[in-house]
Amino acid sequence: MNGTSQLRLAASISIAALALATASAAAAQQAADDGAGIQEIVVTAQKRQQSGQDVGIALSVVSADALAQRNVTSVTDLTGLVPNVQANFGAGQVAFNVRGIGTNEFSANFDSPVALNVDEVYLSKNFMSGLLLFDIDRVEALKGPQGTLFGRNATGGTVNFFTRGPTDDLAAGGTISYDNYQTIRAEAYVSGPLGAGLSARLSGMVVDQNKGTYRNLTLGRREGFEKKWALRGQLKWTDGVTTALLSITGGRQRGELSPYEGVGVFTPASVAAGAPAFCAPYLNGTVRGDTAGCVRGTDGGYPGDRDPYTSTNDLTHKVRNESLGATLRIEHDFGASMLTSLTSYQFARRRQLEDSDGSPVRTIDVQYDNRIRQISQEIRLSSTGSGPWSYVVGGYYEHDGYRNGDYLFIGAGAAPGYYSPFTQKVDALAAFFHNNVALTDTLGLVAGVRYSRERVSFDGGTFAATGLAGTPFRPTALVAPLSAADTSRKDDDATFKAGVEWKPRLSSELIDKLLIYANVSTGFRSGSFNGEFAASQAALTSLAPEKITAYEAGFKSSLADRTVQFNASVFHYKFTDGFINVDSATSPVPVTINAAGISSYGIEADLLWRPIRQLTLSMGGGWLDSKIDSDVTVNGRSLKDARTIQSPRWTYNVQGSFTQPVGNGLSVVLSGDANYRSSQYYEVTNSINSREPGYWIVNGRIALNGPDDRWSIALFGKNLTRTVYRTYVNDLPDFGWLLNIYGQPRTYGLSASFKL
Secondary structure, eight states: OOHHHHHHHHHHHHHHHHHHHHHHHHTHHHHHHHTOSOOOOEEOTTSSOEEGGGOOSOEEEEEHHHHHHTTOOSGGGGGGGSTTEEEEEETTEEEEEETTBOOOOSSTTSOOSEEEEETTEEEOSGGGGTTOOSSEEEEEEEESOOTTTSSSOOSSEEEEEEEOOOOSSOEEEEEEEEETTOEEEEEEEEEEEEETTEEEEEEEEEEEEOSOSEEETTTTEEEOOEEEEEEEEEEEEEOSSEEEEEEEEEEEEEEEOOOOEEEEOBOHHHHHTTOOOBOHHHHTTOTTTOOTTOBOSSSSSOOBOOOTTEEOOSSOOEEEEEEEEEEEEEEEEOSSEEEEEEEEEEEEEEEEEEESSOSSSOOEEEEEEEEEEEEEEEEEEEEOSOSSEEEEEEEEEEEEEEEEEEEEEESSSSSOEEEEEEEEEEEEEEEEEEEEEESSSSEEEEEEEEEEEEEEEEEEEEEEEEOOBTTTTBOSEEEEEEEEEEEEEEEEEEEEEEEEEEOOOOOOSSEEEEEEEEEEEEEEEOOEEOOTTOOSGGGOOEEOOEEEEEEEEEEEEEETTTTEEEEEEEEEEEEEEEEEEEOOTTOSSOEEEEEEEEEEEEEEEEEEEEEETTEEEEEEEEEEEEEEOSOOEETTEEOTTOBOTTOOSEEEEEEEEEEEEEETTEEEEEEEEEEEEOOEESSTTOOGGGEEOOEEEEEEEEEEEOGGGSEEEEEEEESTTOOOOEEEEEEETTTTEEEEEEOOOOEEEEEEEEEO
16 A cells, blocks of 8 residues: 555545534534433453543444344354454354454464453364354454453454343343244343342353255255354352352354355366366466366366355265353452452364365365363452552463364375374463553553463374264274374463553544554464374474564544544554465475564554434444565465455445334334455465455344334344355365355344343
8 A cells, every 4th residue: 555545545534534523513512412422332451441432452342232233143243343354264163363463274273363252261262152142242352462461362462252241130131033044043131139149140042044055966955054052151149349250151053064165277178188287267366256168176077166155065064063161250349459360161172074175076075073171260450449550460371171183084095084183282371460550631651561481282193094984974994193293382472562642631622532542562372283184294393473563553532522433543563473374295284384574554443423312323444454574485486475364455344323213112223334345365375266356245224123122123134235255265276176165145034132
């Protein structure tokens, strides 16, 4: 992006904000009379309750009402609401990408660079996120390293899910919906007091999809069915000084994942002659929509499939996931400070059967079997007073026990499979200290430090294996070890955050409140091992930690009698030993390597306008430039200046909601949202066929609400324009095909909700 484009972006957003603020200022008195004005959202991004507008970090908050209005039913739906945030849904795992920092690692034993937390409890593996979204109070997305405040270090940021807790008064409610794929989704809760100082909450979620999204032409059936449930029970006790909250959550998912669309990349004549040559659509990057003259190379010259919502797989992608977690939170109020203990146990298991070649010929299949047991303990002391110094000091311990039992079948030869049984354990210790110091009434300093020590141990390897047995399948016999290790690595590091916050006093009818901030922070992601299907000892490698230095500056403002919020920030990230996923001659699957350097910088802005009580409008935008700086060579090709995966240069989102009273306490609510991503790459090689063109997603909802919003009936639609877009790409020219996974087609339905 050149300087002119940057100025154009900044000028456009600033002019829009100024125009809206000026218009709102002219009507400020009317807005005040109407009860308009933007309500402040209280967040706990810095481990204490604050208005989101008073926190000097890049922070996006999605409230429970916003989740309902936008019909957000999965964690991937959140990406359309926050600039420069993407989600990759490959191999049954959701992986976030924030500001160019993300992952598409093949193996599940890697920790994510974007930390997922539920009620401040860290979830170490991506496959632990499938049963999160029910009975949610809000979602906070924090960008950049947050190690001086949060349990585990992460380089890209954190996404925090906060659930609703027990209430002092009796409350109950629920929601049920039905869509055009015969999906029934229901949620319900009941909450209230049990006795003196004792209260409880029980909530649950059930999903039953009875019409598959895809048609399998080979098996003659529809695919994409899903059945899952989750329950959460909470028990809270307090005497006014000490509070204890026990939360237990469990659930199960049974279903069928999106199939791979397998597209051929060779000319038929060249395959017949035994000398495969690429077809023209593959060479010019149009093979995803035009397979004419293209066939696959290693499975009999099959032409492949071009319809994104049909598949020709010889088996259905099936998934069986279970999870169980328990968290005990104890708080003791000392008056000027709060002592918090957070103890957690988490278990998750993922079993998944996958046709990895996307064809009717049994060529490459994978059976995933992963499980994680995680124990964590955090203790922290935080100030609660209103003095010039606020602080958080604490310690953190985590133990992870990860077990892998994946099997890869490649359909020819005496030993056509690879079996990778291994365990990986992580022991992480950390101490952190975060300060906010008010030097004057308007000027404050932020300083924090964290020391982390982590030990990652690996025990196991990969075996050559024969045959298939059953479905899910297992190897019938192990032939010989191809790689094996019983080893560990120890890493320790000190990370920090330093910044300044300025809240100038302004004599202006236009500007109600202004925060200007700047900070620098560092972070790291744990090292790991390439143990998945390591076909030789040379392939079983250790990875050093990924490290980041992040610079950010921005402002947050409330304008025109709180009817306008306008926030913006600029950032620059610098990585050393950044993780990237590449094809390798030593492994049948992609491996992760340490790239020497990655840089990411950009601009973000968001605007919220509520001119009258009935109308709310918002928009957000981001520009991003994220690329590999070092001259890393993969299979003879330099990756210098390659864009990182899932890093569109431009992202936009717009939302609007209008409420019209219709008498007798009833009201009609019209809401809609749209989000745009410019072109992006799904592979770090930036191959032309892994490039996804820019696209828009448009959603809408119309609801009839009862008095005091006690009940609601709504008609909703998602992807109303039937946009066809990919969420995962694996370009495999050596095998002779390209694999795609597509986003959900247009979905519409009816929902009803109530609360007592």
